[in-house]
Amino acid sequence: MSESARQDSPEQAEFRDYCRQWLASNKPKEPSVRLPLSPLEIMTEEQLSYLQGWQKSAYDAGLVGCDYPVAVGGGGRTDCQRVANDEMIAARTPFMPNVIGLGMAAPTVFHHAQEALKERLLPRLFSGQEIWCQGFSEPGAGSDLASVQTFAERKGDRWVINGHKVWTSLAHFADWMILLVRTDRSHKYDGLSYFVVPIRAALGQGVTVQPLIKITGETGFNEVIFENLEVDDGYRLDELGKGWQVAMTTLLHERGAGELQTPRSGGMKSKATHSSNTANLIELARCTSRNGKPAADDPLIRDRIMQLVIREAGLGQNQRRARVSALQDHPARLLLQNKLLASEIAQAIGATAMEVEGASASLYLGDDNAPAGGQWPMAYMNSYGMTIAAGTSEVQRNILGERVLGLAKSK
Amino acid sequence: MTQPDNFGFGEEAALLKDSARKFLADNFTTDKLHRMVASDHRPERISACAWDRDLWQQMVRLGWTSLAIPESAGGLGMPLAAVAGLVEELGRAAFPCPLLGSLNATYVLTACGNDGEAALTEIAEGMTATLAITNAEGSWDLADTGVDSTSGQLNGTAYFVQDARKVDRLLVSARTTKGLSLYWVATDAEGVTIRPDAIVDLTRDQAHVIFENVQAQAVSNNGVAALSHAMPAIWTLLAADITGAAEWQLQATVEYAGTRQQFEHPLGFFQAVKHPLVDVMVLIDQCKSLVYNAACAFDTEPKRVAQFAHMAKASASECAAFASSRSVQSHGGIGFTWECFIHLYFKRQKHSQLLWGDAAWHRAQLANILIGTAA
Incomplete structure (x- = not known):
């Protein structure tokens, strides 16, 4: 939902004005470096430091962590993060690099850590000075995370x-x-515990980080190996054996179903920034010639695009309806669909874009003739990260079937 | 103008929706529906038009037919978002009645301005109505009609008239020398003959209505404009009906998948059954969210209402088709029989899917708005 379709509370309205004014004079200049598609594709120190600079200035201005208490470095406001998000996206700011910190670590630390640890960790998380990552999946524990x-x-x-x-x-x-770890081998779920671990400080002393190369050819994610790493008990979140419950807080927020709004910022384009939405798809269809006519005039292409427009609008309106309790029969039914729908819609948009491009969809980033700089095939391939990460679409459908519809648990 | 965050679905609307749901659950079970409409299974049957007039009269007394009528014409002047909530519940119960027809006529008459006011007052006083605006080929183009008007006399036939045998009045579109006009005609007027269609859906009746030298009073001489204004509301309400019916289909199927055991497990244990049911839920939610968005646009953002209502009905038609398909398939052999109630909703949804524009037609209209007309 765009902000124009909502009515603000007085606090939100005042804050919105403030955000607009601040962004009008403080939005960063176009970077000299190429910006990646998302924070998860940050590959160089130059990209990182540019984006960290932006997050720090947005935090210092009060646009990050708006709804967290002042004591932990937040803004102490009520439901204002989404206002800041609306404005940052409308202003086409760069995205924030500490995406896992803001979206997953912050709400988890906030809900499960001791007060002193929150006060120590959250301010530097919000400012982006300390970058966070997530140690959940393992070679033998993907969809079946609890193993x-x-x-x-x-x-x-x-x-x-x-x-x-x-x-x-x-x-x-x-x-x-x-970090989700096992502390007891005799219980699957109750044998898990949850830690925060200072990994940079331990590089070469119990922690090894090795890059993995993605299907697109990009780097950006890694494998992390722990060998006799010693960690203080003070870094444990919640009780021993409660790791699974803590992980649920993380996953709820990762899937866009959490109570605390994640700071979102973005839209600034550099040469290779790209977003899989239907507005861009329609633009592509207008600019692409198909048998001597714009692809946007082909009735089959038009129908395919409209199917996607409807799914995209439906997701936006789901998110709006999720805040109207009188129009819901089950409190989690809409929220638990967010991640499934967003990822599958983005994937379908990418696939359709490649079909619109036709033979030119074969051209990749290194080819000067590639439409949109070769971004659509890259976005399409990257979309599988979204349908697989944070619980595959298949796992999401199990969760929805079991928790919302009450169907028998599948194995 | 901007839309309110809550779709304009306030306390009054929530109360109406809840009370409608309770009223229908207390007074009208699916078992009762089946006994009422499914006594004759022969494929050659002529639709019996069986319905519960007494219960309908209670609904009229509750004010349901005058919800959308402006206060100036004796109605309650409620927003479309609230009316959609009521219609969703009626769809869930699949209650055979002329509510949708009367609401449809209300929105068209409201768009007719002063000339529609007397007819609106009749609805406010308890008269029921339906639209008679479709030609023999079932065209969704509002300029098409099978009825001609010559100096105030109607001749010709209106096709696909919904619930024609349940209503007191017809809102007829007819071609004149100047264009398209709308007429308000009593179903028992001289020269009006209602010929029931033999239809698949047991929860509705449908007819073609023959006009022979029928004297009629015009309520609009700019029929296409009035219909164009009202159609987004009409699409949205049908989509709301579909949403409610689809939710019934989903819940009935989920219940069956929880009790029926095969291979030592309930059906819902198997992902080949579970995942499609989740996809039905996803489609219902998409449709429902788009319904309230379109309704709210009708109330507050008229510039974009056509766009949003095309989305809602396109989504609803897909939802009706998929929820129906999965409801029968997941019930297995029993779902293929007349005794299983699933068929009542299956048939109602297939009827709704194709009424007032199917998904492909609405998407084509949407493309004209969002991309522009193709060269």
Whole structure:
């Protein structure tokens, strides 16, 4: 939903004015570096430091962490993050690099950490000075996340961690990791515990980060190997054996169904920035010739695009309806669909764009003749990251079938 | 103008929706529906037009037919978002009645301005109505009609008239020398003959209506404009009906998938059954969200209402088709029989899917708005 379709509370209206004014004079200049598609594709220190600079200035201005209490470095406001998000997106600001920190680590730390730890970690998370990554998946624990084997063994008031995490975006730049480990091998779910781990400080001393190369050819995510890493018990979140419940807080927010709004910023284009939405798809169809006529005039292409327009609008209106309790029979029914729909719609848009491009869809980033700089095939391939990460679409359908419809649990 | 965040669906609307749901659940079960409409299974049957007039009269007394009528004409002047909530519940119950027809006529008459006011007052006083605006080929182009008007006399035939045998009045579109005019005609007027169609759907009746030298009073001489103004509301309400019916289909199928056991597990354990049912839910939610968005646009953002209503009905038609398909398939053999109630909704939804424009037609209209007309 765009902000124009909503009515603000007095606090939101005042804050919106403030955001607009601040952004009008403080939006950063077009970077000299190429911006990646998303924070998860940050590949160079130059990209990172440009984006960190932006996040810091947005945080200092009060546009990040708006709804968190002042004591933990937040703005102490009520439901204002989405106002800041609307305005940052409308102003086409760069995105924020600390995406895992803001979207997943912050709400998890906020809900489950001791007060002192929150006060220590959250301000530098919000400002982007400390980058976070997520250590959940393992080679043998993907969709079946609760089968993680990375083990933390107690040694006095410290823990010794051994194991192997994969698909760890941003680990090569990260200061901190949220980490799901096993502390008891005799219970699957109740044998899990949850830590925050200062991984940068431990590089070469129990932590090894190795890059993985994605289907697109980009780097950006990693595998992380723990060998006898010692961690203080003070970095444990919530009780021993409650790791699964803590992980649910993280996943709820990762899937866009959390209570705390994630700061969102974006839209600034550099040569290679790109977004898979139907407005861009329609633009592509207008500019692409098909048998001597614009592809946008082909009735079959038009129908395909309108199917996507409707799905995209439906998702936007779901998010609006999720805040109107009188129009819902089950509180989590709409929220739990967010991630499934957003990822599958983006994938379908990418696939359709390639069909619109026709033979030119074969051209990739290095080809001067590639339409839109070769971004559509790249976006299409990247969309599989979204339909697989944070619980595959298949797992999402199990969750919806079981938790919302009450169907029998599948194995 | 901007849309309110809550779709304009306030306390009054929530109360109306809840009370409608309760009223229907208390007074009208699916079992009762089946006994009422499904006594004759023969494929050659002529639709019996069986319905519960007493219960309908209670609904009229509750004010449901005058919800959308402006206060100036004796109605309640409620927003479309609230009316959609009521219609969603009626769809869930699949209650055979002329509510949708009367609401449709209300929106068209309201768009007729002063000339429609007397007819609106009749609806406010309890008269029921339906639209008679479609030609023999079922064209969705509002300029098409099978009726001609010559000096105030109607001749010709209106086709696909919904619930014609349940209503008191017809809102007829007829071609004149100047264009298209709308007429308000009593179903028992001289020269009006209602010929029932033999239809698949058991929860509705449908007819073609023959006009022979029928004297009639015009309520609009700019029929296309009045119909164009009202159609987004009409599409949206039908989409709301579909949403409610689809939710019934989903819940009935989920219940069956929870009790029926095969291979030592309830059907819902198997992802080949579970995942399509989740996809039905996803389509229902898309449709429902788009319905309230379109309704709210009708109330507050007229510039974009056509765009949003095309989205709602396109989505609803897809939803009707898929929810129906999965409801029968997931019930297996029993779902293929007359005794299983699933068929009542299956047939109602297939009827709704194709009424007032199918998904492809609405998407084509939407493309004309969002991309522009193709060269």
